[in-house]
Amino acid sequence: MSAPVAVPGPTGTLTPLALGTAVVVRVPATSANLGPGFDAFGLALDLCDEVRAEVGPGGVRVRVEGHGAAALPTDGRHLVARVLLEELAASGFSVPGLDLVCRNVIPHGRGLGSSASAIVAGLAAARALLRAAGVVEETDEQTRQRLLTESTRREGHPDNAAPAVHGGFTIAWSRGEDPTRPDTVSSVRLPVHPHVRAVVCVPAEELATSRARALLPATVPHADAALTAGRAGLLVHALTSAPALLLDATEERLHQAQRAPAMPRTAQLLADLRAAGLAAVVSGAGPSALVLTTAERVPEVERIAGVLGGWEVHDRPVHHRGVQWRTD
Ligand SMILES: Nc1ncnc2c1ncn2[C@@H]1O[C@H](COP(=O)(O)OP(=O)(O)OP(=O)(O)O)[C@@H](O)[C@H]1O
Numbered sequence: 001m002s003a004p005v006a007v008p009g010p011t012g013t014l015t016p017l018a019l020g021t022a023v024v025v026r027v028p029a030t031s032a033n034l035g036p037g038f039d040a041f042g043l044a045l046d047l048c049d050e051v052r053a054e055v056g057p058g059g060v061r062v063r064v065e066g067h068g069a070a071a072l073p074t075d076g077r078h079l080v081a082r083v084l085l086e087e088l089a090a091s092g093f094s095v096p097g098l099d100l101v102c103r104n105v106i107p108h109g110r111g112l113g114s115s116a117s118a119i120v121a122g123l124a125a126a127r128a129l130l131r132a133a134g135v136v137e138e139t140d141e142q143t144r145q146r147l148l149t150e151s152t153r154r155e156g157h158p159d160n161a162a163p164a165v166h167g168g169f170t171i172a173w174s175r176g177e178d179p180t181r182p183d184t185v186s187s188v189r190l191p192v193h194p195h196v197r198a199v200v201c202v203p204a205e206e207l208a209t210s211r212a213r214a215l216l217p218a219t220v221p222h223a224d225a226a227l228t229a230g231r232a233g234l235l236v237h238a239l240t241s242a243p244a245l246l247l248d249a250t251e252e253r254l255h256q257a258q259r260a261p262a263m264p265r266t267a268q269l270l271a272d273l274r275a276a277g278l279a280a281v282v283s284g285a286g287p288s289a290l291v292l293t294t295a296e297r298v299p300e301v302e303r304i305a306g307v308l309g310g311w312e313v314h315d316r317p318v319h320h321r322g323v324q325w326r327t328d
């Protein structure tokens, strides 16, 4: 990993970027864990938020369209704005003002990685502004590595950050004693078998990731860890080469049953889908469900979710490109 090249201002001061510099960023939703790959596996979904950032004359103004429009702050406390400004400052730059437009289609608090995507979007917008202004020189690969490291440092979930940054099916890992302050964060992206569809079933209710994490036990039986490790290995093979193995490969014993009391409707949906032979798992920390299947079985997912009621079903292709940015 190479450090990004930045041009800092004189010690203690920040150099302002030119008024009117503008960029657009698109970032996908992600589904973490995929069953046995707890805290490591992730998949990018073709459901993308878009952020337009422009250096303005003064103050921070945020217009939010779509999810969170009624609830999110519209000033410098907005997550994307805050991350963007902090990332500029970390490279020695500031802006006289910031105008952001956020078009949100990723539902919040549903296990689709909205917070990681928002952080990746803020970081990507900052790097894109610096690149557009010609004050940093870094390759796309260096930019993406910085986004992965910084978003993990801020949010703690490389399993969401890696697919948001790189697209596709990713396996992420960190080095260092404290996983919330890793020394390095790495990921690999593997090719998903072209027949695999990612269907997400999204409920109306939210579940904060912090609440879902509080339900995890401190230790698990050795047999459960052993089964889950074996299934994680099998899932790599199933997702990349053998979709017929997805049902067995998505079995796990580390987190879904433990969190079921916080999402009983999700537990019921998973039980019904799996009884029908569909590879259903909790998406991230829930309460959405992710079904890894093939095109001909999508109507079955819709039928089973429809019988239970209260689920929005999105049949989404895998998103292969990860976060994208351009000058506007
Ligand atoms: N696009 C966004 N803009 C601003 N804030 C956001 C955005 N997306 C998410 N957030 C913040 O993150 C919170 C949701 O974070 P949380 O980690 O609980 O859920 P999630 O990221 O959607 O799910 P998971 O991490 O389980 O996949 C929202 O309530 C909001 O405060």
Ligand SMILES: N[C@@H](CCO)C(=O)O
Residues within 6 Å of the ligand: 032, 033, 038, 039, 040, 111, 113, 157, 159, 160, 209, 212, 213, 284, 285
């Ligand atoms: N692996 C994390 C993902 C959170 O988005 C969890 O399940 O808690």
